[in-house]
Amino acid sequence: MTGARVPRPVLDLRGVTKVFGAGDTAVHALGGVDLVVDRGEYVAVMGASGSGKSTLMNIVGCLDVPTRGRYLLDGVDTRRLDEGRQAMVRNRKIGFVFQSFNLVPRTSAQSNVELPLAYAGVRLAQRRERAAAALARVGLADRGHHLPSELSGGQQQRVAIARALVTEPVLLLADEPTGALDSRSTREVLDLFDDVSAGGRTILVITHEEEVAERAHRVVRFRDGHIVSDERRAPRGARAAAAGGAA
């Protein structure tokens, strides 16, 4: 990416509105949001609960569709997708990381990481290999056969990150990824995000913790369904500088 041509943005939201209910009881969760996120950006979306950031996360993650407005994910208009294609977009283009890890219970870490590849139709041998590589990348190469219940919260979240990254998605979408973790695990996860970002992947983190937002290159703040501020920060420290160099 030498800048010879301008890459299309990963996220392109134009006037996205989400209304729940109808008539007098209608709730405007999002009131016309415009947001463009370019490839390689590391964005933190902040806001109090009820500010609309979770609704944004659902729309960005193709788990929900906007009431009005247009949302292009990697150039694909998500409103035109049927249920099956939505599932495919989630599978190919987005890696999810949730607050509560959301690993499939009673299923080994290795199998959990293989799961998106299985739904993508990747062959077993290749799946094993790629899942093992993804686990190695989050530092859990030796925990593949462990069940989620045998792993600490931090380890479970790292397995979830490995699962999110194993399909090489264009966007890593994290919803309060450190909300259920202690401070040491939080640092581990955030360091991992820094590495991922340094690798050139686009990250969108939804959080209310300043500690998390500090790591991002760009912070978007929400209040009552609207963007109230959108600031880009100078990359923090040498690692971020290296990230810029790599890009």
Place this chain on the structure above:
Amino acid sequence: MNVRESARFAVRGVTANPMRTALTTLGILIGVAAVIILVAVGNGSSAAVKESLSRLGSNTLTVQASQGGTGGRAGGFGGFGGAPGEVSSGTRTRTAELTLDDAEALTDATLAPHVLRVAPRVSASSVTATYDGATHTVSTFLGTSPSYLTINDDSVQKGETLTAEDWTGRRRVALVGSSVAEDLVGGDGLDAVGKTVQFDGIGFTVVGVLTDKGSTGPQDEDDRVIAPLTAVQDTLTGYGSLSAISVQAKDADSVATAQAEIEDVLNSRHHVTSDDADYSIQNPTSLLTAVTSTSQTFTVLLASVAAISLLVGGIGVMNIMLVTVTERTREIGIRKAIGARRGDIVGQFLLEAVLLSLFGGVMGVLVGLAGSRFEIVGVRPVVSASSVALAFGVAVGTGLFFGLYPANRAAALRPIEALRYE
């Protein structure tokens, strides 16, 4: 995502909760095993009856008296030579009688050329045999002619058979079945030959012990006594009507012809037509048909009771699958979030339901086959391959049918709501 993947997930789902899986499959197991065993019992009993019928010989006909036609038609019996019983003429119904003369007439080579042998039969009921302090209640005490032994394919394992002289001489001699002989003289019963046994106080000399017929079902075929009809009429039954006439046709092919000839002879003797005949003729085929249809009804009845338990098992599968889907709502949400399509989820849960019923079906077949090896209420079950296939097929179909609704419910869950589910 292929079927193998879905199967892998399904197996994992089923094995995750072994106790629940075992109990759910138990329902299917019992249903399948019940179908197999009950159908086998039905088949077994019909096979047993068929076997005993086939022993009668395929060219044997039995003529029995039956309630005759109604109306003013008086029964005119030619009571020559023989000793016909009381005929109540003029009443609206009359008791039909078969006489020795009827039997005699059937031997006429010109009127009934296809009849080979004829044996008149009288039977005495609840005859008590005593010998040297031992007593035995004979279930079948038969007075007949020596030709009966040929018709019925009977022989003696020791002693001598009945002869024409025994008949004409009205000799009080008897052949006894082994069950009777064993009870009276102990041991293998063969020592009964030559002994004089009191039958209801009348002494008959045992001249032979009949060869074992074995027992079919609850009836002991060896609990019988055969004596010359003449002597039995003299002593035990009196000179009333015959209880039946056994007729042997020339060969298996002429049974129908022989039956027609018998009807002609008896119709003219009894002054009746075939429509209001006062006797009935049982041929082995019609008997077999009657027995077969009865036992089929019996088998169907048993099978439908078993099918109900299979249905209950299927509802059990559905119930547990609904619980499973509710329990694993969150897991379904996760799977959908990371790219599972509707079909993937349907496939996984449907396969889980089918696995439960498949497992139950296989176990049910094994239990059913094992259970059918034992004798049940005196019947040796005969497993029919079709009942095994049917029970197994229905079990798997049940899983498929009852799994469809829960699986679709799982697939229809919206990922955001499923993920939020606690």
